[in-house]
Amino acid sequence: xxxxxxxxxxxxxxxxxxxxxxxxxxxxxxxxxxxxxxxxxxxxxxxxxxxxxxxxxxxxxxxxxxxxxxxxxxxxxxxxxxxxxxxxxxxxxxxxxxxxxxxxxxx
Amino acid sequence: xxxxxxxxxxxxxxxxxxxxxxxxxxxxxxxxxxxxxxxxxxxxxxxxxxxxxxxxxxxxxxxxxxxxxxxxxxxxxxxxxxxxxxxxxxxxxxxxxxxxxxxxxxxxxxxxxxxxxxxxxxxxxxxxxxxxxxxxxxxxxxxxxxxxxxxxxxxxxxxxxxxxxxxxxxxxxxxxxxxxxxxxxxxxxxxxxxxxxxxxxxxxxxxxxxxxxxxxxxxxxxxxxxxxxxxxxxxxxxxxxxxxxxxxxxxxxxxxxxxxxxxxxxxxxxxx
Numbered sequence: 001x002x003x004x005x006x007x008x009x010x011x012x013x014x015x016x017x018x019x020x021x022x023x024x025x026x027x028x029x030x031x032x033x034x035x036x037x038x039x040x041x042x043x044x045x046x047x048x049x050x051x052x053x054x055x056x057x058x059x060x061x062x063x064x065x066x067x068x069x070x071x072x073x074x075x076x077x078x079x080x081x082x083x084x085x086x087x088x089x090x091x092x093x094x095x096x097x098x099x100x101x102x103x104x105x106x107x
Numbered sequence: 108x109x110x111x112x113x114x115x116x117x118x119x120x121x122x123x124x125x126x127x128x129x130x131x132x133x134x135x136x137x138x139x140x141x142x143x144x145x146x147x148x149x150x151x152x153x154x155x156x157x158x159x160x161x162x163x164x165x166x167x168x169x170x171x172x173x174x175x176x177x178x179x180x181x182x183x184x185x186x187x188x189x190x191x192x193x194x195x196x197x198x199x200x201x202x203x204x205x206x207x208x209x210x211x212x213x214x215x216x217x218x219x220x221x222x223x224x225x226x227x228x229x230x231x232x233x234x235x236x237x238x239x240x241x242x243x244x245x246x247x248x249x250x251x252x253x254x255x256x257x258x259x260x261x262x263x264x265x266x267x268x269x270x271x272x273x274x275x276x277x278x279x280x281x282x283x284x285x286x287x288x289x290x291x292x293x294x295x296x297x298x299x300x301x302x303x304x305x306x307x308x309x310x311x312x313x314x315x316x317x318x319x320x321x322x323x324x325x326x327x328x329x330x331x332x333x334x335x336x337x338x339x340x341x342x343x344x345x346x347x348x349x350x351x352x353x354x355x356x357x358x359x360x361x362x363x364x365x366x367x368x369x370x371x372x373x374x375x376x377x378x379x
Binding site: 003005007021023025027028033060069070 | 167169170172174175179325328329
């Protein structure tokens with residue numbers, strides 16, 4: 001199970017542009033490496049989709065392909081207008097989903 | 108003091124020789140930079156040889172991927188072993204109890220009559236106190252515990268004891284450091300004392316300081332132990348590496364740690 005870290009502000013003023021940082025543990029196996037002993041190709045296993053939602057509505061998403069490092073870091077901005085809840089979702093190629101929630105209060 | 112003088116002397120000659128070349132100007136620029144606590148008496152942490160971008164990743168506690176292992180180690184601290192005891196059973200306040208541990212290892216161990224590295228100490232505790240199996244140096248569990256213990260001492264100066272019973276082992280480590288080895292016939296010192304700051308293929312040579320270990324190496328895409336790094340270096344000079352945890356590497360670790368005495372612990376450092 002992948003372990004995720006998210007740094008998102010808890011409070012903001014309406015109209016503020018806030019920065020959100022995310023990090024997840026994942027080996028992001030490229031599918032190009034070989035097992036040194038047997039010579040067999042290690043099958044590809046990466047996170048292929050990342051989505052950030054606010055109150056259930058997607059405001060940021062990205063498709064990931066090969067050549068992204070292990071333990072990928074992703075940072076992006078969000079314009080705060082009302083209070084609500086963030087949800088960050090990482091979709092793994094094997095169907096494993098990791099998600100993390102964080103609340104935002106807009107004063 | 109002698110060491111410092113010779114280092115300065117080397118720097119000055121390198122400027123004099125390089126002044127007719129383009130690199131001369133660059134060398135002066137690098138020397139003039141103030142590295143704060145990352146430079147002690149002319150000894151510079153590997154941090155100072157990294158690019159600005161890599162340094163920024165290390166400095167940001169969130170962005171630093173090594174912190175994931177630190178968090179994992181923190182969780183493992185209170186996880187009970189096979190006999191129901193956890194690290195926290197004896198060391199209830201790791202932030203206090205484990206402070207200053209990383210900068211002081213390897214230490215002389217009375218029981219075996221030789222040096223013991225921190226990994227070996229952790230293994231001893233795991234086996235004898237918690238009824239667990241011994242971990243490999245680069246297993247996830249070991250790296251998590253090591254980065255966690257190291258991170259508690261972050262910023263403290265490296266300070267290993269090399270006198271008294273540790274003296275003969277220090278001498279052995281020193282001999283290893285200056286011994287040429289492998290098909291390339293290179294000693295550790297040929298790169299890390301004679302040529303830091305210069306390029307070796309696409310890499311910049313550092314002084315080979317180990318104050319940031321276990322280090323998150325971008326090439327490895329995970330943290331790694333000092334002994335893994337030693338093995339890599341030995342392989343690169345086409346020498347047959349020793350095993351992680353071997354007496355040779357523990358003694359070498361003692362010498363290299365002393366080599367970077369006074370430098371701050373940076374665990375988990377980020378290097379390329």
